[in-house]
Amino acid sequence: MKLVDVMLPARNYESDHTRFMRELMERKPELAQQQQKGRAIWWDKRPPDLAERRRMDEGSVAQAPYVYQDA
Numbered sequence: 001m002k003l004v005d006v007m008l009p010a011r012n013y014e015s016d017h018t019r020f021m022r023e024l025m026e027r028k029p030e031l032a033q034q035q036q037k038g039r040a041i042w043w044d045k046r047p048p049d050l051a052e053r054r055r056m057d058e059g060s061v062a063q064a065p066y067v068y069q070d071a
Contacts, residue, residue, distance in 0.1 A: 025031060
């Protein structure tokens with residue numbers, strides 16, 4: 001046994017979650033593609049139209065300070 005192994009026993013540690021995910025991806029490699037499809041639905045969207053965003057920002061009302069405190 002090397003000195004490094006004695007000093008760093010966690011070096012070879014693999015958490016239950018990591019093991020589960022690794023085994024799951026080995027059993028079902030198509031999950032990576034399904035994950036990308038799901039991500040595209042909710043997160044990978046085209047940037048909003050800047051002119052539309054500017055128009056929406058112009059119509060916003062500034063929030064009053066201390067909104068959670070009753071006077």
